Amino acid sequence: MQSGNFITEGPSWVNGLSWADILIIVLYFLFVVYLGIRYSKSKDEKSYFLAGRGMTWPVIGFSLFAASISSSTLIGQAGDAYSTGIAVFNYNLVSVVVMIFFAWFILPFYIKSKIFTIPEFLEKRFNVASRYYFSAITIIVNIFLDAAGSLYAAAIVMKLVFPEVSIFTLSVIFAVIVAAYTIPGGLSAAIRVDLMQGIFLLVGSIVLTLYATYNGGAAYVKQLLVEGDILMKLVRPMEDSSVPWLGALVGIPILGLFFWGNNQQLVQRVLTAKNLDEGRKGVLLVGFLTVLTLFVIIIPGIMAIDLFPGLSKPDMVYPNLIMELLPNVLIGFMMAAMVAALTSSLSGLLNSVATLFTMDFYDKMVPHSTSKKKVRVGKIASITVLVIAVFWAPQIGKQFGTLLKYYQEMLSIMAPPIVAAFILGIFWKRTNAVGAFSGLMAGIALGIGNIIYSVQVGHSIFGDIHFLLTVPFYFLWSLLVMVLVSLATKKPPLEKTEGLVFSVSEFKKETASLKSVPLLKSYRFWSLALLVFCFITLIMYW
Numbered sequence: 001m002q003s004g005n006f007i008t009e010g011p012s013w014v015n016g017l018s019w020a021d022i023l024i025i026v027l028y029f030l031f032v033v034y035l036g037i038r039y040s041k042s043k044d045e046k047s048y049f050l051a052g053r054g055m056t057w058p059v060i061g062f063s064l065f066a067a068s069i070s071s072s073t074l075i076g077q078a079g080d081a082y083s084t085g086i087a088v089f090n091y092n093l094v095s096v097v098v099m100i101f102f103a104w105f106i107l108p109f110y111i112k113s114k115i116f117t118i119p120e121f122l123e124k125r126f127n128v129a130s131r132y133y134f135s136a137i138t139i140i141v142n143i144f145l146d147a148a149g150s151l152y153a154a155a156i157v158m159k160l161v162f163p164e165v166s167i168f169t170l171s172v173i174f175a176v177i178v179a180a181y182t183i184p185g186g187l188s189a190a191i192r193v194d195l196m197q198g199i200f201l202l203v204g205s206i207v208l209t210l211y212a213t214y215n216g217g218a219a220y221v222k223q224l225l226v227e228g229d230i231l232m233k234l235v236r237p238m239e240d241s242s243v244p245w246l247g248a249l250v251g252i253p254i255l256g257l258f259f260w261g262n263n264q265q266l267v268q269r270v271l272t273a274k275n276l277d278e279g280r281k282g283v284l285l286v287g288f289l290t291v292l293t294l295f296v297i298i299i300p301g302i303m304a305i306d307l308f309p310g311l312s313k314p315d316m317v318y319p320n321l322i323m324e325l326l327p328n329v330l331i332g333f334m335m336a337a338m339v340a341a342l343t344s345s346l347s348g349l350l351n352s353v354a355t356l357f358t359m360d361f362y363d364k365m366v367p368h369s370t371s372k373k374k375v376r377v378g379k380i381a382s383i384t385v386l387v388i389a390v391f392w393a394p395q396i397g398k399q400f401g402t403l404l405k406y407y408q409e410m411l412s413i414m415a416p417p418i419v420a421a422f423i424l425g426i427f428w429k430r431t432n433a434v435g436a437f438s439g440l441m442a443g444i445a446l447g448i449g450n451i452i453y454s455v456q457v458g459h460s461i462f463g464d465i466h467f468l469l470t471v472p473f474y475f476l477w478s479l480l481v482m483v484l485v486s487l488a489t490k491k492p493p494l495e496k497t498e499g500l501v502f503s504v505s506e507f508k509k510e511t512a513s514l515k516s517v518p519l520l521k522s523y524r525f526w527s528l529a530l531l532v533f534c535f536i537t538l539i540m541y542w
Helices: 012-016 019-038 045-053 057-068 071-084 086-112 118-125 128-159 167-227 245-250 252-261 264-270 276-307 314-325 330-365 371-427 433-457 467-488 504-514 523-540
Strands: none
Touching: 019 167, 019 330, 057 167, 057 264, 057 276, 071 086, 071 276, 071 314, 086 118, 086 245, 086 252, 086 264, 086 276, 086 371, 086 523, 118 128, 118 264, 118 330, 118 371, 128 167, 128 264, 128 330, 128 371, 128 433, 167 276, 167 314, 167 330, 167 371, 245 252, 245 467, 252 264, 252 371, 252 467, 264 276, 264 330, 276 314, 276 523, 314 330, 330 371, 371 433, 371 467, 433 467
16 A cells, blocks of 8 residues: 655756666666567467466566556655655555465465456455446546556656656657557566566665665664654654554555455456465565565655755655766666656556456456457557546646545545455355445445535544544445345355355365475465564564
8 A cells, every 4th residue: 555646847957867877768668668578478368367377476576566666655655754754654564464464365265266357256256246346446546547647657757857848748658668568468568577677676776775875864864763753753643644553553454455455456466376375475575575665765765854955846855866866877777767667557557457347347248259359358448548548647747636635535435345345255154245235335425425525514524534544434334234234135145155255174274284384485484574574664663
């Protein structure tokens, strides 16, 4: 789960880039297109949408990491750290714990049921109405907020290099670059490119952190730690505007489960795993990498407070670090790394929307369509998404502050009912289709009512509280409706629960089988190691 701001304008040092930097950026994207085309797979829907279900855990882990590093992580979180300190890392830290829960208890049902989309699981467990609802909402959000937002952010970053080029033109260029390998090659192409970009991004961020440390950043952070400054505190008071401690406990886990467990763009990469164990270890790898973002993205943002005091645009922190601290050539590499993060996110979104539209809607309308036809429809869907996103992207620059607030509020409304449906569906056998769909509708109805109320009164029906604190209200309300309606109606038929609901006996059987697995090959050992890593990090910055 992530939070942050997009760049809104560039500084004056843009023209200082050397031709070597620009050449590196151009060559990098040519290489990305080549790599994507080389690993293309599109002979049928399984290979196009799920890369043939043959990926191993390192590929899945780095691909997930690159796809999850959107502009809000790389640029926005460094900016948030500059403004409010490391509290923004709570989104990542809590979500890592959520990843472990997802890998243990939810992912097995996704892998075993052989689904193509996350909404498809709702149909298997409940009915087609729940599937259509979730899929339609996901597609709309992916197009107008995520895809367009990624194009806009990538264009703004590259406008630092080519200030005379318009946002629309740069958006078109990036759309063509991503389309060149994602649309012909499907998820296999996207996931291989993401593997390379994830490694590239991590190495580049470490190099930048070392430069910031060497130039006085380490001394400043040490001073803040010695003084006990709130900038270096993860646990914040209830009145804190960034992440109040209760919001981190009751709000972020629900949003994190939606982001990492119900998000088609990310989970689709885990569905490419050749088996459950590879998928689980891929999720745990991205958990370790996500903890590292504190040290290579957020703390450099803290260092920038001392290095570049008084920045009027906090979201320009990361570009400032790159342009002011790095020598030529390395600047080109890091500028490419920034845009790589944004285009990786976009490539995942394209394949996600193509899969959702093709498998959740087209396949229902034309049930006997051939694999070749489904792949063609998926490609057309991807092109349509890009065209819409390209035209919408420039609008973000004119009113993005409003859109960001809208996105955060909509996520806090949209996510809780869906998470409630998945949690109850997997862990309570009695949940039926009527109950699940009623809870989904009740949740969104409460959200819409709250929006109307907030516009008229000026604050939420829950009071003037942080948006993270509203999340559990939506979740519990949806959960209550699902439970009551399910109990008041018929039990679900056996085919809606068999193999789709958590079983204590199956869990014990797996536990027994893991006793013969070497410790270092057990996903549970690495889960425990990751929890210890998170706990140590929390104590260090309590």
